[in-house]
Amino acid sequence: MIDFKTIVLIFFGALAVSSAVLVVFLRNIVYSAFSLIATFFSLAVLFIFLSAEFVAGVQVLIYVGGILILFLFALMLSQQLSQKAVKLSSTKLLPAVLLALPMLGIFLFVIYQTDWELVQNIQMEEGVASLASLLLDKYLLPFELASILLLGALVGALLLARPGEK
Amino acid sequence: MELHFYLTISACLFTLGTIAIFWRNNLIAILMGVELVLNASGLNFVAFSKYTSASLHGQIFALFIIVIAAAEAAVALALVLRFYQSSSSVDVETANKLRH
Amino acid sequence: MESLSIFLHNLTQQTLPLWIFVLLSIVLILFLITLPFAGFATYLERKVSADIQARIGPNRVGPYGLLQFIADGIKLILKEDIIPTASDKIFFRMAPMIVIIGSFSMFVIIPFAQKIVIADLNIGVLYILAMGSFVALGTIMGGWASNNKWSLLGGMRSAASVISYEIPAALALLNVILVSGSMSFGHIVDQQKFFNWNLFHNPFLFISFFIYFISALAEVNRTPFDIPEADSELVGGYHTEYSGMRFALFFLAEYADIFVICAVATAAFLGGWHVPFLNYENIAEGVQLPLQFIITLTKILVLFYVVMWLRWTLPRYRVDQLLGLCWKFLTPLSFLMVILTSMWMLCFGGRSFYGIIIGFFS
Numbered sequence: 157m158i159d160f161k162t163i164v165l166i167f168f169g170a171l172a173v174s175s176a177v178l179v180v181f182l183r184n185i186v187y188s189a190f191s192l193i194a195t196f197f198s199l200a201v202l203f204i205f206l207s208a209e210f211v212a213g214v215q216v217l218i219y220v221g222g223i224l225i226l227f228l229f230a231l232m233l234s235q236q237l238s239q240k241a242v243k244l245s246s247t248k249l250l251p252a253v254l255l256a257l258p259m260l261g262i263f264l265f266v267i268y269q270t271d272w273e274l275v276q277n278i279q280m281e282e283g284v285a286s287l288a289s290l291l292l293d294k295y296l297l298p299f300e301l302a303s304i305l306l307l308g309a310l311v312g313a314l315l316l317a318r319p320g321e322k
Numbered sequence: 323m324e325l326h327f328y329l330t331i332s333a334c335l336f337t338l339g340t341i342a343i344f345w346r347n348n349l350i351a352i353l354m355g356v357e358l359v360l361n362a363s364g365l366n367f368v369a370f371s372k373y374t375s376a377s378l379h380g381q382i383f384a385l386f387i388i389v390i391a392a393a394e395a396a397v398a399l400a401l402v403l404r405f406y407q408s409s410s411s412v413d414v415e416t417a418n419k420l421r422h
Numbered sequence: 423m424e425s426l427s428i429f430l431h432n433l434t435q436q437t438l439p440l441w442i443f444v445l446l447s448i449v450l451i452l453f454l455i456t457l458p459f460a461g462f463a464t465y466l467e468r469k470v471s472a473d474i475q476a477r478i479g480p481n482r483v484g485p486y487g488l489l490q491f492i493a494d495g496i497k498l499i500l501k502e503d504i505i506p507t508a509s510d511k512i513f514f515r516m517a518p519m520i521v522i523i524g525s526f527s528m529f530v531i532i533p534f535a536q537k538i539v540i541a542d543l544n545i546g547v548l549y550i551l552a553m554g555s556f557v558a559l560g561t562i563m564g565g566w567a568s569n570n571k572w573s574l575l576g577g578m579r580s581a582a583s584v585i586s587y588e589i590p591a592a593l594a595l596l597n598v599i600l601v602s603g604s605m606s607f608g609h610i611v612d613q614q615k616f617f618n619w620n621l622f623h624n625p626f627l628f629i630s631f632f633i634y635f636i637s638a639l640a641e642v643n644r645t646p647f648d649i650p651e652a653d654s655e656l657v658g659g660y661h662t663e664y665s666g667m668r669f670a671l672f673f674l675a676e677y678a679d680i681f682v683i684c685a686v687a688t689a690a691f692l693g694g695w696h697v698p699f700l701n702y703e704n705i706a707e708g709v710q711l712p713l714q715f716i717i718t719l720t721k722i723l724v725l726f727y728v729v730m731w732l733r734w735t736l737p738r739y740r741v742d743q744l745l746g747l748c749w750k751f752l753t754p755l756s757f758l759m760v761i762l763t764s765m766w767m768l769c770f771g772g773r774s775f776y777g778i779i780i781g782f783f784s
Binding site: 186190193209210212213214216217220221222224225226228229232233284285 | 562574577585592
Binding site: 215219229260274309 | 324325326327328329330331333334335336337338339340341342344345346347348350351353354355357358361364365368369372373374375376378379381382384385386388389390391392393394395396397399400401402403404406412
């Protein structure tokens with residue numbers, strides 16, 4: 157008898173993978189963008205099961221609320237209403253799949269052949285507070301660098317998207 | 323066994339992301355592929371940090387990945403819009419000129 | 423306070439029927455709270471607007487027109503449900519559902535009283551912000567799927583305003599997290615006994631409250647920030663093509679959203695169920711919860727009145743003014759507030775303004 161947690165896990169795992177398949181293979185790119193929501197959301201649920209609630213919250217906040225809306229914004233600015241489907245060249249599909257499938261094979265081989273050193277009796281620390289102290293203590297330098305990166309990205313994006321002087 | 327489950331999902335997402343990067347013509351679709359790849363690595367970090375060390379270090383990495391993905395998306399989409407303004411298309415095949 | 427992962431874990435560890443029962447009861451509670459409220463809110467809105475414009479407002483259905491919203495609801499259900507032929511059928515149907523799921527799921531963590539909360543999550547504040555983005559997504563989806571240029575423009579405006587105003591709103595709530603040291607709303611409210619409302623904790627939180635309220639108003643597309651549905655420019659904005667019950671869902675979600683932002687402002691800044699000179703330990707057990715519930719609801723409704731008041735007094739912003747206000751004024755100001763609040767916490771050892779004054783006399 158499979159317990160219910162497993163069913164929920166498998167459901168969201170399958171949702172993540174199948175919606176990612178739709179993201180890649182759908183002809184209409186707006187559909188791809190919308191099915192990316194399902195991928196992000198089910199990944200957030202998986203994060204919760206991995207006792208990473210904060211990461212899950214940030215995932216939904218940044219990916220669904222920020223990045224995806226940016227994508228949709230760019231899509232709507234760069235596409236005509238009437239031309240709904242964008243043409244896709246199928247000639248490049250074969251090499252792409254031929255390149256990607258062996259990679260998947262290697263991944264799966266490594267995943268199932270390696271003898272992972274697993275921790276028995278997982279006792280996670282209490283989430284958000286210790287995450288914060290870790291972030292502002294041990295990982296302070298990357299944290300500050302990330303803020304500089306974000307500032308640079310902000311200025312760069314503004315500069316790039318501005319209409320030219322001419 | 324649960325670790326294998328998460329790793330398999332992340333491997334699938336990574337593969338699908340690379341397919342999108344190699345195959346798609348539309349710049350925005352390629353960016354979506356990049357997001358899938360980044361997400362897959364984030365899932366890996368979080369899963370490993372839970373099952374192989376029961377610590378929070380992997381979650382920090384996942385957070386940094388999300389931050390970097392946000393920065394990348396902002397800059398890349400600004401580039402896409404710029405490209406669209408100059409060539410009125412988001413097809414990478416048309417990006418074959420060195421000036422506009 | 424409970425951890426979201428433990429909550430989910432416990433939920434899924436239960437046997438199948440109980441799990442479904444829990445889920446169904448949550449959905450039922452959500453509908454029991456939100457639907458009558460949203461219905462009543464439309465009535466309230468009409469009455470308030472009528473009062474502001476020196477009219478009488480609805481007075482035909484029931485005493486004082488109280489049953490007007492039921493009549494409205496029946497009218498909307500009976501109306502023909504039109505789906506434009508050129509629209510994208512799947513997403514046209516999905517958009518109102520996503521909007522309503524997004525706004526109703528925010529009700530899960532609203533603390534009405536000490537124990538009247540569906541799930542007091544440990545990442546409550548983050549959850550509110552994250553779920554708010556689903557509402558925006560539904561709006562954009564509806565705007566795109568209608569295949570109508572007004573709708574699309576409305577959807578894009580909504581996207582722009584949501585990504586922009588999420589920043590000051592989140593930063594203003596970050597000040598609260600700094601002060602309370604927790605993201606759980608139950609914990610945040612518990613720390614605001616008597617005079618210790620976060621609003622008066624220090625001058626910077628006082629400003630943060632207004633930053634949050636303004637940005638949250640803009641995020642739920644409420645006048646004076648309702649450029650996504652500006653009827654003088656965009657016909658009806660993203661819901662131009664929607665009719666009947668689907669339109670009603672957008673409408674309900676809007677009022678549910680306003681209720682949520684008022685409730686969040688109440689819990690985060692206005693002390694939730696705490697009021698000065700009222701010690702709950704001196705009050706009989708049986709009276710406590712209803713009293714807390716009534717106090718919280720009163721605060722929420724007062725804020726709700728302010729929202730309506732703003733709507734019927736202020737003219738609409740222009741779209742560039744709206745984004746300019748966010749990026750040139752509110753965002754820098756909220757960053758400044760975060761820095762100043764952390765400096766306050768550092769200088770005064772986390773004590774509030776009130777605590778410092780009390781410290782002088784003792």
